[in-house]
Structures are given as C-alpha cells and as structure tokens.
Amino acid sequence: MKIYHVLPFATLTLLAACSKGGPTADTTKPADKPVASVNGTPISRAMFEYYAKNTAGKPAAELTAEQRAQLLDNLIRGEIIAEEAVKEGLDKTTDTASLLQLSRLEILQQAGATHYLEDKKPSAAELKAEYDAQVAGMPKTQYHARHILVSTQDAAQKIIDQLKKGAKFEDLAKKDSLDSSKEQGGELGWFTPSNMVKPFADAVVQLKKGEVTPAPVQSQYGWHVIQLLDTRDTPVPPLDQVKDRVAQLVETKKFRAY
Numbered sequence: 581m582k583i584y585h586v587l588p589f590a591t592l593t594l595l596a597a598c599s600k601g602g603p604t605a606d607t608t609k610p611a612d613k614p615v616a617s618v619n620g621t622p623i624s625r626a627m628f629e630y631y632a633k634n635t636a637g638k639p640a641a642e643l644t645a646e647q648r649a650q651l652l653d654n655l656i657r658g659e660i661i662a663e664e665a666v667k668e669g670l671d672k673t674t675d676t677a678s679l680l681q682l683s684r685l686e687i688l689q690q691a692g693a694t695h696y697l698e699d700k701k702p703s704a705a706e707l708k709a710e711y712d713a714q715v716a717g718m719p720k721t722q723y724h725a726r727h728i729l730v731s732t733q734d735a736a737q738k739i740i741d742q743l744k745k746g747a748k749f750e751d752l753a754k755k756d757s758l759d760s761s762k763e764q765g766g767e768l769g770w771f772t773p774s775n776m777v778k779p780f781a782d783a784v785v786q787l788k789k790g791e792v793t794p795a796p797v798q799s800q801y802g803w804h805v806i807q808l809l810d811t812r813d814t815p816v817p818p819l820d821q822v823k824d825r826v827a828q829l830v831e832t833k834k835f836r837a838y
Contacts, residue, residue: 616652618659623652631655693835702830710830711819719772723784724810726766728752729759729802736796736803743792749807758802766807772814777801784808 614622632640632651640648670676702710726749730736739752750765757766773781783797787808797804819826 616656618656619663621659621663623655623659628652628655693831696835696838697831700831700834702827706830707819707823707826710833711822711826714826714829715816718814718816719774720814722770722772722812722814723808724770724812725768725784725787725806725808726750726753726764727759727761727768727780727807728757728766728805730756730805731758731802733796733798733803736805739805740792740794740796743805749792770812780804780806 612625614624615628616623628651629640631654632638632643632648635651635654636643636647640651643651665671671680728736728739728749730739735756739756742752743749753762753766756762759766761767773785776784777799779797779799783793783804783806787793787806789808789810792807793805797806
C-alpha cells in the first residue's frame with residue numbers, strides 16, 4: 581500500500597512516552613496495552629504484531645527499534661488517513677462501501693475455512709486418491725514446437741512456400757515473426773495443448789515430427805506457421821514432490837462441499 585506523507589493533524593499518544601504527570605495505577609497487562617492511540621482510537625498490540633509478521637516476516641521482538649518505529653508510523657499514518665476519509669464520508673460511497681464489504685466477506689471466508697479445516701487434515705488415502713485423479717486428468721503428451729507469427733494469411737503462405745524450397749525455419753522466424761520467440765528462431769519449448777490457444781493446439785497435434793503446417797493457422801494473434809520438433813510423454817512428478825499442492829486440492833474440495 582502506498583502511504584503518502586501527510587501533516588500530523590491528529591492527536592498521537594505513544595504509550596511508551598506517557599510518563600508525564602507522575603505514576604498512576606495501571607493494572608493493564610503489557611500484552612493487552614495498545615501500542616499507540618490516534619485521536620482516541622487505540623492501535624492494539626495484537627494488530628501491531630500481526631502487521632509486523634505480515635510486513636517484515638518476523639515477530640516485532642525480532643526487529644530493530646528503527647524497524648518497529650517505522651511500522652508503527654505506518655499504522656498511525658494509515659489510521660489518520662482512514663479517519664479523515666470517514667469524516668469526508670468516503671466510506672459511504674458506492675465503490676468504497678462495496679469494497680469494504682467484499683473485503684470483510686473474503687477475510688471471514690478465509691477464517692471460516694481455516695477453522696473448519698483445522699482438524700480435517702487430509703489422510704494418506706485421501707492424498708493418494710486425489711493424486712491419482714490429478715495424474716489421470718493430465719495430458720498424456722507434451723509437444724516441442726516452433727512457429728512464425730505474421731499478420732496476414734498471404735505472408736504466412738509465402739513463408740510455407742519458402743520452407744518447401746529449403747529455407748531455414750529459424751532464419752525466417754528471426755526475420756519475419758512478430759512473436760517474441762523470434763529471437764530463439766521461433767522456439768516455444770515443451771508444452772501441452774491446454775497451454776496454447778485452440779487453433780494452434782489443434783494444428784500441432786495433427787503434425788508428425790519434423791512436419792510444418794501445410795496451410796497457415798489463424799488464431800486471435802494472427803497467422804501461424806508451425807513446425808513440430810518432437811513429442812514426449814508428460815513427466816509425472818512423484819506424490820512426495822507435490823504433496824503440499826495435493827493437500828491444498830483435497831482441503832479445497834472439503835471446504836467447497838461444506
């Protein structure tokens with residue numbers, strides 16, 4: 581979030597500096613004391629700790645005094661700006677009110693999911709079943725191809741004609757292709773059909789190794805001349821390697837069912 585510098589128009593009370601006026605009885609536990617107060621609105625220690633962990637990636641106690649001060653300044657500044665926005669009625673505007681409501685729903689949904697799944701960790705059998713289902717749904721073949729992208733059908737046909745006469749594919753790609761792959765001679769590396777737009781994928785799977793599309797192939801990007809270089813079986817990662825991802829899929833399905 582970009583924080584803009586603003587004039588300190590709020591009354592800031594940093595609790596650490598509140599020693600004026602002599603000692604007073606304070607039975608509040610240190611962990612419960614707010615870290616600051618902005619116009620009477622407390623910034624809780626819990627919020628500060630949460631902000632520190634999510635911003636700096638570690639508890640506030642592990643940060644330097646300068647880092648903690650900077651984080652506190654950010655929260656104070658944010659509270660000042662938010663209070664002023666509320667004074668101006670910005671929280672009631674249609675877009676802002678809708679965004680606040682959607683943010684609330686998203687946060688509560690995440691909290692609900694975390695709570696529901698707390699004691700529902702996937703079993704070994706559930707992980708294996710989900711893994712097998714994912715593997716079964718994977719494309720069986722990967723394709724290695726290169727292409728030349730041009731803006732018209734005529735231009736693509738001329739390239740096909742040049743290739744038939746012995747022109748080098750990579751040379752024509754570097755000279756004529758509009759795609760960023762031109763610097764690699766049109767190389768696209770290994771991919772599955774689902775990674776490509778449908779007209780391109782449909783053309784690739786019809787080719788044999790070394791073949792060039794006999795006619796230009798049109799997609800939303802223009803006209804393609806495609807050469808299939810090779811095919812291979814899609815590598816299947818072992819379950820141990822993707823266990824965390826599979827667990828997420830199982831948990832997502834559990835919560836969706838709930």
